[in-house]
Amino acid sequence: MQSLIPSLPEEIIVDILARVGSCYYPKLSLVSKHFRSLVTSHELYARRSLLGCTEHSLYVVLCNRENGNYQLYALRQKANGNHSLVLIPSLPKLPRKGGFVAVGSRIYVFGRFKSVPQNAISIDCRYQTVHPLPSMNVTMSVSVADIIDGNIYLTGYCSNPTKMVMMVFNTETEMWEPKKTTPETMRGYLWACECVVMAGKMYMSDPSYNFVYDPKESKWETDKMLNMFKWRKARVVDDVLYYYDSGWGVLRAYDPKGSSWVVVNGLEELLADARFSDWSYTGSYGGKLAMIFTKTTGRTKVIRCAEISLERRRQGKEIWGKVEWCDDVLVGGDFYVKKTLDVIV
Template sequence: MSSKTRSKKEESPEPPPLIPSLPEDIIINILARVERCYYPKLSLVSKRFRSLVTSHEIYERRSSLGCTEHSLYVVLYNRETGKGELHILRRNANGSHRLVLIPGLPDMPAHGSFVAVGSRMYVFGRLNSVISIDCRSHTVHLLPSMNVSMSDPFADIIDGKIYVTGYCNNTMKMVMTVFNTETQMWEPKKTMPETMGGLNMWPDGCVVMAGKMYTRDNINSFVFGYDPKESKWEMDNMLNMFRWRDACVVDDVLYYYDWGGKVRAYDPKESSWVVVNGLEKLVAEARFSDRFYTGSYSGKLALFFWNLHGTRVIRCAEISLERRQGKEIWGKVEWCDDVLLGGRFKVMKTLDVIV
């Protein structure tokens, strides 16, 4: 190499990377506009980036800029280890999707209940234990224990309050207790009708529609609705028409996958059931599965289906919804991918988290 060439290179060194040289406030402004699915890769750039993408400052900036996103979290029960795991749905660079295990978290309770409130997830265990998970940083916080001991709790949220129902371990009667997410305190437990506390009913799921919580059993399909404004329980005969389970609610309409090969919807305002149209190809593919779960995600459906005894692959389809001509509901499959390969898993709960 000539001395002239060396001299030229010495005089024109490569400029340093632009972003690391910027003030931190400007970097936060830039990163806040980046889709959250790229944060894991950004965290590999440097320790500084790793700290920023998990900081409260960047999520506050995302909120002020209107850059928040809906993220789908999925609680899976691993039948091989006997433990619950928390996964998040990620989009790959090629546009496909996969479930990614979130490391560093405690085991999710196999018989617990899970509720999402904004960017936070609440986990209610069997032995009165309660934790919250900040999904911005995936950090865990201990909360006050439930003021009643119950088995197999089910929970959902209405107006900032989480209503938890289950069988009291001491009296073997159905009870309800309420957790206020604003005060982070428990309210006095509520009594439930004697008809709900008998041996013929064991809670098997709950949903919230139009400000009311509906709880069903796993045998007789009895469905009771609870109105917190009136503190009143009553049976809902129309919801008893089908034995829905692993259901979700989108825009106050209940959806679930019927074992007969249909996605059914119930509108409480119309008090009527309909079959979601436009999903014939998807349900034809899903008919070879023996497990199904329907979750809500950013105003859409996320239908999971898999076969525990055959090929161990969990598939997920994202379905957008449209109402036509009054009561008709049509679905459109946005994508359908294999999101988890191998293992024997059960989908316990999906959670729509805003971050």
């Protein structure tokens, strides 16, 4: 095959590679310098998009407890069918207190960088390139960030005087809008906050309070039913929030349409495996959940990841989960998850 492909016209080679899963591109880049340039070319990804061959990939921001560094990893499928987290090289050190948002093939990062002068960059995951963005016009410690209709909303604290504000970044124009005020009741909270988007609204939670922001109405409100549980490290699939309740050893789901909580069925074996992990994190990509947790084998720490497909039953009153696979994706080291991101490549 190696002798046949180089003799084909360039556009035919690109067409063939565009139909191959992106998880194989790291291996294909080892074939030759020509292939290495093709798998990171604009022509290849334009062709993938035209053919409808793009894929949802899970990217994970991990903190290395041994040196305090935050780095970006991608979930890849190995030749034997198992999965692993692979470090994305040649990126600046990511900010410890930063906001991370995935939009298509790009990851937007906001915070204080040590190695670059900007406080906002984007990472194009197709080519593993970094692009500077216009800096925020305020000095701000980002608490949470998420996206609605192409606008990234960042909430955090600025100084002089100390107060909580919201900044909005338009990903189309790459411009910042004037900062927005937040309710007085929010000030003093949201230092260790969670944020998800459901049905066009931002749901924010810290250990004590929940807040809901509707950007269309520029309105803040609360959701008492959502406040029934102290949801942490949650993700959304089809406008339903999911999080692992480690205290009860169950996966909970909240549907804002019915303002109701349910326990996801069918995951007893997986949840028993995660019961005594040091930490756990819920991610989502391509309409499925990813549950990430730790295990210790002897003196070696392992990060384990399971992909979960979801099914609604009994007119949506029940949610069932099915484990598609569960692998040890990173062996050794002492890490924890800062953020998971659904990237399209």
